[in-house]
Amino acid sequence: MHPSNPGNPPERAGSSPTRRRTAVTAGLAALLMTAGALAASPAHADEVPLPDLVTAEAIEAHLANLNTIAEYNGGNRATNTPGYDVAALYVEDQLKRAGYAPYRHEYDYEAWRENSPAVLSQTTPEKIDYELGEHFETMSYSGAGSVRGSKVTAVNPDAGDSGCTAEQFADFPEGNIALIKRGSCPFGEKVQNAADAGASAALVFNNEDEVFLGTVSELSDIPAIGVSGVLGEELASLTRHLRLKVEVDSEVNVESSYSILAETPGGRADNVVVVGGHLDSVEEGPGINDNGSGSAFLLETAIQMAKQEDPNNKVRFAFWGTEESGLVGSNEYVADLTEGELDDIALYLNFDMIGSHNYGRFVLDGRMELPGSGGAPSGSGAIAKVFEDYFEDQGQVSEPGVLSGRSDYFAFMQAGVPSGGLFSGADGIKSEEQVEWYGGTAGEMFDPYYHTPEDTLENINWDSVAELSAAGAHGVEFFAESTLAVNGVLSLSAVQVDLPRKGDAWLR
Structure with a gap:
């Protein structure tokens, strides 16, 4: 179940009369208010909100395909198996059809294997x-x-x-x-x-x-x-x-594997929103919830974003490899980034399991309110609030999920990148109170099929997929338009303000 990048400041005018400073200040205030309103609507008024486009039905279709791939390739999609390679080809083909240019980040790693129980x-x-x-x-x-x-x-x-x-x-x-x-x-x-x-x-x-x-x-x-x-x-x-x-x-042997990445052609390349989840499963089963569900959500979100006008901030989709062997793919990716490339990343969103059978709505704990949470860079709490506010607007309860370094956000947090995301639960036990919030069965694991051969399409909770994918799509759309609350970067290109001056010269 680990920098912020300051925006370009406005040019400073020379000394000027008080009333001119007041006019400019009022204009900037209007600009900031408009930027804050980005959360309430898509970037372009005539576009359908992304949560309405990323549907549970479309995600189910991707999951059915991943299930078929596992079924015909040894029963899993573990790293360095035919199941993983064919699943990767499926993701790449879907991304290419949508207009992306996916690429592989390859890496060597020490693969640990048990030869006998x-x-x-x-x-x-x-x-x-x-x-x-x-x-x-x-x-x-x-x-x-x-x-x-x-x-x-x-x-x-x-x-x-x-x-x-x-x-x-x-x-x-x-x-x-x-x-x-x-x-x-x-x-x-x-x-x-x-x-x-x-x-x-x-x-x-x-x-x-x-x-x-x-x-x-x-x-x-x-x-x-x-x-x-x-x-x-x-x-x-x-x-x-x-x-x-x-x-x-x-024993440990050196092996090679890869993650798959693709990004929107448009958007600020110096303020990138990275959205990721792992594509590999455990060897024990097909991993349709862990983490087919997160991968299918990412894939459908990328497909729908490709149909929209360019976002203000570039969005990079990452399908990580070798997560189940120690977060290898994401760690190797972050380790290979130059200082400049790392500085260009505004934030990281992680989606690892969104269809747990006995689910909950967990928002990764960017404020570090839970005893097991730690290491969240500044801005991570703002990410959590975006998801929490969305659930609240839908009349749905959500809870903090422990930010423990258990998934692919770990490397980003260690590198100082604000991080967050959603999670529907794994091996934790559901309480009576949580049953009142989400339904399901008290005293049982959130995902009784976690890391087992029974992590199949039949055991996905589609209410969980629908609710968490809608919230996830909202978060991606929100930060694609503005990361102001996370890293202080205001996307000036996103805001149209009718000012009478351009610098010192009157426009009208």
């Missing part, structure tokens, strides 16, 4: 085999290794910063398995601290009951396993006599 079992005081997917998951980029019958040492298991400092491992027995609680620092830091202290493996248990998918980002020196909160607490209570078996069979 990981093993976690208790050998003492009892013999218990734990279930992959229910009790534990291998962290991506875990190092390979086999640890049999090793003792377990818990590292500050009640602290929020468990395992975050080398000092916590000062008396760690070499060769033991480190049991660490999920908390305030990245998993990679916890696992590296354990490895430096001589641990044979690291188990990171969740701060909530369920198991989770984690990554150490770069290949670790020791096996790294994510454990459910329930099992982690149980193991922590048994450490005096506990011995475990941990096996991870993995």
Whole structure:
């Protein structure tokens, strides 16, 4: 389920009578008021608003095609599979038909693969085999290794910063398995601290009951396993006599892949609105919600924008590759930008899952109101407000979604680009109150089919697609016309103001 670019200031006139300054000031005030009104209507009064053009029916047609592509190509669209390549050809063909000139951003990356399922079992005081997917998951980029019958040492298991400092491992027995609680620092830091202290493996248990998918980002020196909160607490209570078996069979190879990008021909090239979502799926299934739904929305939005008059700000559509292997495509794209190219990006909008079966309306938390949110550059809160205001105008409840670095906005946020977007929910659990807002089933995941073979067309919630795609199209249209509230750039070309002067000379 990571700069702002100042606009060109008006020319400064020389000294002048007070009444002339007043006239110019009044003109600029009118200009600003007109710019603010851009949110309420399309750039051109005779155009149909983009949310009315980007329909759920059109998105469904794209999703049906992506589903067919997966069905005939191994059941998925994972990076470096035939399913991904054919899906990419479909996106490129649709963009070309609409008049775009799509291009591929190619990159090399270290691809992590498991050769066989990981093993976690208790050998003492009892013999218990734990279930992959229910009790534990291998962290991506875990190092390979086999640890049999090793003792377990818990590292500050009640602290929020468990395992975050080398000092916590000062008396760690070499060769033991480190049991660490999920908390305030990245998993990679916890696992590296354990490895430096001589641990044979690291188990990171969740701060909530369920198991989770984690990554150490770069290949670790020791096996790294994510454990459910329930099992982690149980193991922590048994450490005096506990011995475990941990096996991870993995490897890293250098592979190549690509993302697909296309942009509107018109619009300011120094104030670009980047709109993205990942095209790849997990290997386990066709990924029709994750993230066929976001990709289909982007594609239909691009098609409909091509029929409109040129926007004030250039819009760049990005279909990221290799997201499911650690946000690789978006990270590599941002890393390859020059300083000038990065400065030309006004903001980034992310759409990763908009059709969750048991959905919610989540607006990425640009104001960082939630405990798990962090790192949002200035202007990100303004992006959130645009989406929140739209939902409110439709009489629909929306909530902040944690801005945790979990999707492709991460690289943009790290680079200082204001970021936001929409999300319909993944592995979180819906509450009774949220059922009142959205319908659905309390006590179940927002997407019960997340990262499974059942993430298919049949399990898409079309109300979710309709509501979030309309809000998403509104956001794209809004920022294509003005990014003033986000980065202070006023698109003067968008505003027609009838002034009596041009510089010092009278026009009439």
